[in-house]
Amino acid sequence: SQTIHQWPATLVQPVGSPLSLECTVEGTSNPNLYWYRQAAGRGLQLLFYSVGIGQISSEVPQNLSASRPQDRQFILSSKKLLLSDSGFYLCAWSPSTRTGELFFGEGSRLTVL
Amino acid sequence: SQQGEEDPQALSIQEGENATMNCSYKTSINNLQWYRQNSGRGLVHLILIRSNEREKHSGRLRVTLDTSKKSSSLLITASRAADTASYFCATVRYNQGGKLIFGQGTELSVKP
Numbered sequence: 001s002q003t004i005h006q007w008p009a010t011l012v013q014p015v016g017s018p019l020s021l022e023c024t025v026e027g028t029s030n031p032n033l034y035w036y037r038q039a040a041g042r043g044l045q046l047l048f049y050s051v052g053i054g055q056i057s058s059e060v061p062q063n064l065s066a067s068r069p070q071d072r073q074f075i076l077s078s079k080k081l082l083l084s085d086s087g088f089y090l091c092a093w094s095p096s097t098r099t100g101e102l103f104f105g106e107g108s109r110l111t112v113l
Numbered sequence: 114s115q116q117g118e119e120d121p122q123a124l125s126i127q128e129g130e131n132a133t134m135n136c137s138y139k140t141s142i143n144n145l146q147w148y149r150q151n152s153g154r155g156l157v158h159l160i161l162i163r164s165n166e167r168e169k170h171s172g173r174l175r176v177t178l179d180t181s182k183k184s185s186s187l188l189i190t191a192s193r194a195a196d197t198a199s200y201f202c203a204t205v206r207y208n209q210g211g212k213l214i215f216g217q218g219t220e221l222s223v224k225p
Contacts, residue, residue: 006155036215043201043217044156059212090155100205100213101146104155 002027006091006105013112019064019078021108023091026072031093033074034102035066038088050074051096086112118216119202125222132189134219136202137182143207145178147187150199150218159187159200194225 006023013019025031032051036044046059048066056066063082067075074091088109092102120135136145144163148156162169162178162185169176175188189196199220203213 034212044215046212046214049212092156099144099161101158101161102156102213103158106155107153109153
């Protein structure tokens with residue numbers, strides 16, 4: 001069966017520090033991969049999605065970036081965090097089909113101080 | 114931009130009652146999905162309804178879709194305390210790469 005792992009689960013970082021959140025999927029190949037951000041009490045905002053290695057689409061201009069160095073690995077990064085980057089980050093995957101059903105990781109809670 | 118908008122934002126009911134949540138969207142879609150999120154956790158897919166379907170059932174869940182009104186509803190029958198969670202609708206347009214666009218969610222509280 002397919003599983004998705006996301007880490008770290010919790011992160012407290014000072015303003016201006018770098019960020020790296022990792023997500024890996026097991027049990028499937030060539031998945032579509034997504035990064036969403038959820039502010040407190042709000043809906044999900046799509047940040048990045050990828051349909052293949054090295055193929056990244058950005059939905060919202062910001063100081064975050066994403067990379068997909070391997071088929072089942074998706075990384076969210078920042079060189080310098082802002083206070084506004086605080087939030088709950090969710091990685092998700094879907095089969096490379098058109099239905100769009102997503103399977104989510106457990107999330108990474110980032111607090112920027 | 115957000116596509117789906119849920120109503121109400123928060124709903125509090127007693128165990129055993131039915132819970133109805135509504136979702137409206139703005140543009141044409143290929144399918145609409147409902148997800149559940151327990152506090153501090155990832156989202157879990159509940160049900161998918163395609164644009165050519167009007168109603169779908171899964172256990173205690175009933176979803177309707179009215180494409181003419183661009184709206185959907187999620188009904189949870191005989192609610193339980195364990196149903197307490199946030200519920201989100203998400204729309205999919207295949208000509209946008211199958212990306213899901215989520216609404217703001219309805220926070221459901223079921224009191225025992």
